[in-house]
Amino acid sequence: MEKWENNRAWFLILPVFVIVAFSAIIPLMTVVNYSVQDIFGPGQRFFVGMEWFREVIHDERLHSALLRQLAFSCMVLLIEIPLGVLIALAMPKKGWGVSACLVLLALPLLIPWNVIGTIWIIFTRPDIGLLGKTVNDLGIAFDHTARPLDAWITVMAMEVWHWTPLVALLAYAGLRAIPEAYYQAAKIDGASSWAVFRHIQLPKMRGVLTIAVLLRFMDSFLIYAEPFVLTGGGPGDTTTFLSIYLVKIAVGQFDLGPAAAFSLIYFLIVLLFCFVFYQALQNVGTGESR
Amino acid sequence: MGLTLEHVDRIVDGETHLCDVTLEFPSGSRNILLGRTLAGKTTLLRIMAGLDRPTRGRVLVDGKDVTGVSVRKRNVAMVYQQFINYPSFTVYDNIASPLRLQGVPREEIDRRVREVAEMLRLTPLLDRLPAQLSGGQQQRTAIARALVKDADLLLLDEPLVNLDYKLREELREELTAIFERGRSIVVYTTTEPTEALMLGGNVVILDEGRVLQTGPTDQVYHRPTTMRAAEVYSDPPINYLDLVVEGSQARIGEQVTFALCAHLEGLAPGRYHAGLRANRFFLKRRTDRDVALESQVELSEINGSETFIHVNHQGFPLVVHETGIRTYKMGSTVTVHADPAQFFVFNQEGSLVAAPEVDPGRTPARR
Helix, strand or coil, rough: CHHHHHHHHHHHHHHHHHHHHHHHHHHHHHHHHHCCCEEEEEEEEEECCCCCHHHCCCHHHHHHHHHHHHHHHHHHHHHHHHHHHHHHHHHHCCCCCHHHHHHHHHHHHHHCCCHHHHHHHEEEEEEECHHHHHHHHEEEEEEECCCCCHHHHHHHHHHHHHHHHHHHHHHHHHHHHCHHEEEEEEECCCCCCHHHHHHHCCCCCCCHHHHHHHHHHHHCCCCCCHHHHHHCCCCCCCCCCCCHHHHHHHHHCCCCHHHHHHHHHHHHHHHHHHHHHHHHHCCCCCCCCC | CCCCEEEEEECCEEEEEEEEEEEEEECCCCEEEEECCCCCHHHHHHHHHHCCCCEEEEEECEECCCCCCCCHCCEEEEEEECCCCCCCHHHHHHHHHHHHHCCCCCCHHHHHHHHHHHHHHHHCCCCCCCCHHCCHHHHHHHHHHHHHHCCCCEEECCCCCCCCCCHHHHHHHHHHHHHCCCCCEEEEEECHHHHHHHHHHEEEEEEECCCEEEHHHHHHHHHEEEEEHHHHHCCCEEEEEEEEECCCEEEEEECCECCCCCCHCCCCEEEEEEEEEEEEEECCCCCCEEEEEEEEEEEEEEEEEEEEEEEECCCCEEEEEEECCCCCCCEEEEEEEECCCCCCCEECCCEEECCCCCCHEEEEEEC
């Protein structure tokens, strides 16, 4: 009887297996398949072992793309998280202002990603763009198609404009979840507003900020559409982030083997970083260090 | 320090939360604000603390008007229904935080924190964070934070309501002892009549933003001046029966009549409401005076080691409180006995006209 029940349990979790297989395992295995073989056509395949991985790991352009990507993601976190928290703190707590702020904040999140790239191309063009023209007229030379620093600033500004609202919304939700009594208690104690932020609001927002950091790190590490539309990875290679470089290998040069190996490494890097971030943020402020 | 509220109104968005509240809390007094939810208890506490300003009226401390003085400049401490502690501070730092903000010297902070921690049995937990404590321990920490300030005014807003039954009993006893030792004015809100009786001191019965009655807790329990006050000060709510007095006889409903006795003797003929708490109904005959009320059982609920039997006597819903666990079939007929000498009698306007004599040997539930 007990055996029969066990079998039925397997049957019941079968749908989950099927879904996971189709959503993750099967697509992932095709990539693994490509990463260890050299495939010329149907029936023409050669097993190459770790060859593609070796090639990719020694690729100088990949190294610089990885460093660029890390620098970009770190800057995204350093700017967007504090800025989002600041915006959330400054938002009204009740009245019509709340809805107005929420709608305004949500707007950039609703725009398709390649449209965002297009918006910023036009916005920052030195000849006709509102921002580009203004800055140039002020006497500051600015051209994101020609100068690497300007390209970086533009990509960064676009990313911050696009995604800080998400951090702000998360932080705002975290702030709203703090019971009023905490603020009253702090007021009765005579705590300063900095102390209220440091000892009540920040610890109480830890959960949502963990999610914000993870989401923003992952998304910015995988960024593709917006810089591809805006700069196409240039000028030169200066805004070629990992996924742009990956697409160049896979679609531009049609080197599917190295591209597959690269994809797997890319995936593992993201997984590793997320794990590290998650662990670190889980242990912050739980007192284990005290 | 004495605290006085003078004709305090609090109106928020056209809704009256408090209406003409005038109260006096002498120095060192223990006061229970008793009222149902939304009676205005928390609103009143917030005004006393200085967190909110009254719409009208004044708050006086030792005769000095402090109505507009910010909470930061007042010497108050407050404990909330939720367990409010700084999440990233240890228990020690939590208790020490109000003293640190006041700039008390280190050694004194240490001495006072340890003293309060000992009193609330938190000493072994001083290095823990609030998230690592049980609910009871978290609330003890919050109470310790309030006590360590040694404030003139200690406000507790239903502090035990989120704790389980056992912890509540335990902490209530400790609090009673702690309040006795302190010198602050204690104001404690609750919805539970038994809690008010256990804590003692003075009671303020609050209902829909108005003060119904004030006085020593047991005296008010024995002489609620209005039907409303009696309802608030009874759990389960007091039972009412229509009473018609004709000469020296009284009649309940159509059939049940009895001779006016004891405190009921002087009642003028007319219609009244007789009030009787659930624990004054019995299923057995106890005295010769008892009236017997044939009733149908509608529901019987077991609460701890007690049973509440909801019955219906000719359209009057009554609740009978029986000690011990019993089960009664729904729809069955029981005879409920009540001693007319225990009746509270209210006139048609709802004011008390006769209250039973208090038997000094049988004061309720006080410890």
